[in-house]
Amino acid sequence: MENATSASLLAQSRLPNTNAASLYTAVYKTEITAIYIANNTGSGVAYRVHHDQAGTTYDESNALYFDVTLAANTTTVITNGEIGTNITIEPTDSIGIRSATGDALTFSLYGIVAAAR
Secondary structure, three states: OOOOOOOOEEEEOOOOOOEEEEEEEOOOOOEEEEEEEEEEOOOOOOOEEEEEEOOOOHHHEEEEEEEEEEEEOEEEEOOOOOOOEEEEEOOOOEEEEEEEEOEEEEEEEEEEEEOOO
Protein backbone atom coordinates (compact mmCIF):
# COMPACT_ATOMS: atom_id res chain seq x y z
CA MET A 1 0.00 0.00 0.00
CA GLU A 2 2.98 2.18 -0.44
CA ASN A 3 2.48 5.30 -2.55
CA ALA A 4 -1.31 5.03 -2.32
CA THR A 5 -2.91 8.44 -2.03
CA SER A 6 -6.65 7.85 -2.20
CA ALA A 7 -9.25 5.33 -1.17
CA SER A 8 -12.03 3.68 -3.15
CA LEU A 9 -15.43 2.31 -2.23
CA LEU A 10 -14.75 -1.38 -1.59
CA ALA A 11 -18.12 -2.52 -0.23
CA GLN A 12 -21.58 -1.24 0.56
CA SER A 13 -24.53 -2.94 2.23
CA ARG A 14 -27.94 -2.24 3.72
CA LEU A 15 -28.86 -5.29 5.75
CA PRO A 16 -32.47 -6.46 5.32
CA ASN A 17 -32.51 -8.08 8.78
CA THR A 18 -30.74 -8.07 12.15
CA ASN A 19 -28.26 -10.85 11.41
CA ALA A 20 -24.52 -10.16 11.39
CA ALA A 21 -23.07 -10.34 7.88
CA SER A 22 -19.77 -9.93 6.10
CA LEU A 23 -19.29 -6.49 4.56
CA TYR A 24 -15.82 -7.08 3.09
CA THR A 25 -13.36 -9.97 2.93
CA ALA A 26 -9.80 -9.14 1.91
CA VAL A 27 -8.19 -10.94 -1.00
CA TYR A 28 -5.07 -8.77 -0.71
CA LYS A 29 -3.72 -6.74 2.18
CA THR A 30 -6.14 -3.81 2.59
CA GLU A 31 -6.07 -0.58 4.57
CA ILE A 32 -9.55 0.34 5.74
CA THR A 33 -9.57 4.14 5.53
CA ALA A 34 -13.19 4.81 6.48
CA ILE A 35 -16.52 3.20 7.22
CA TYR A 36 -19.55 5.43 6.75
CA ILE A 37 -22.76 4.38 8.47
CA ALA A 38 -25.94 6.22 7.45
CA ASN A 39 -29.24 6.01 9.29
CA ASN A 40 -32.06 7.47 7.22
CA THR A 41 -34.85 6.31 9.50
CA GLY A 42 -36.79 8.33 12.04
CA SER A 43 -35.38 6.40 15.00
CA GLY A 44 -32.01 5.70 16.54
CA VAL A 45 -30.55 2.32 15.51
CA ALA A 46 -27.72 0.38 17.13
CA TYR A 47 -24.91 -1.07 15.01
CA ARG A 48 -21.92 -3.35 15.35
CA VAL A 49 -18.67 -3.50 13.38
CA HIS A 50 -16.27 -6.45 13.66
CA HIS A 51 -12.83 -7.45 12.38
CA ASP A 52 -12.44 -11.22 12.25
CA GLN A 53 -9.03 -12.60 11.38
CA ALA A 54 -9.33 -15.38 8.80
CA GLY A 55 -13.03 -15.94 9.36
CA THR A 56 -16.59 -14.68 9.53
CA THR A 57 -17.61 -15.23 13.14
CA TYR A 58 -18.86 -11.88 14.41
CA ASP A 59 -19.23 -11.73 18.18
CA GLU A 60 -17.96 -9.91 21.26
CA SER A 61 -14.44 -11.34 20.82
CA ASN A 62 -13.74 -9.36 17.62
CA ALA A 63 -15.99 -6.33 17.99
CA LEU A 64 -14.58 -2.93 17.08
CA TYR A 65 -17.91 -1.17 17.82
CA PHE A 66 -20.65 -2.97 19.75
CA ASP A 67 -24.24 -1.79 20.10
CA VAL A 68 -23.46 1.85 19.36
CA THR A 69 -26.64 3.81 18.68
CA LEU A 70 -26.71 6.06 15.63
CA ALA A 71 -29.27 8.85 15.95
CA ALA A 72 -32.13 9.20 13.48
CA ASN A 73 -31.28 10.73 10.10
CA THR A 74 -27.54 10.98 10.76
CA THR A 75 -24.28 9.58 9.43
CA THR A 76 -21.15 8.65 11.34
CA VAL A 77 -17.68 8.09 9.92
CA ILE A 78 -15.24 5.64 11.47
CA THR A 79 -11.66 6.57 10.54
CA ASN A 80 -8.25 7.33 11.99
CA GLY A 81 -7.72 9.98 9.35
CA GLU A 82 -4.36 9.82 7.63
CA ILE A 83 -3.61 7.16 5.04
CA GLY A 84 -1.16 4.70 6.55
CA THR A 85 -2.54 5.01 10.09
CA ASN A 86 -5.77 3.02 9.75
CA ILE A 87 -6.66 -0.63 10.35
CA THR A 88 -4.95 -2.96 7.90
CA ILE A 89 -6.49 -6.36 7.25
CA GLU A 90 -4.75 -9.37 5.79
CA PRO A 91 -6.02 -11.76 3.09
CA THR A 92 -9.00 -13.78 4.40
CA ASP A 93 -9.68 -11.27 7.20
CA SER A 94 -13.17 -9.83 7.10
CA ILE A 95 -15.12 -6.82 8.30
CA GLY A 96 -18.55 -7.77 9.61
CA ILE A 97 -21.55 -5.58 10.36
CA ARG A 98 -24.87 -5.80 12.14
CA SER A 99 -27.86 -3.49 12.46
CA ALA A 100 -30.36 -3.77 15.33
CA THR A 101 -33.14 -2.93 12.86
CA GLY A 102 -33.43 -4.43 9.40
CA ASP A 103 -33.33 -2.12 6.38
CA ALA A 104 -32.30 0.87 8.50
CA LEU A 105 -28.55 1.46 8.11
CA THR A 106 -26.30 1.69 5.06
CA PHE A 107 -22.65 0.72 5.60
CA SER A 108 -20.05 1.96 3.08
CA LEU A 109 -16.45 0.78 3.43
CA TYR A 110 -13.59 2.67 1.78
CA GLY A 111 -10.01 1.50 1.57
CA ILE A 112 -6.81 0.92 -0.32
CA VAL A 113 -6.02 -2.54 -1.63
CA ALA A 114 -2.36 -3.53 -1.96
CA ALA A 115 -1.24 -4.36 -5.46
CA ALA A 116 -1.13 -8.05 -6.33
CA ARG A 117 2.43 -9.24 -6.69
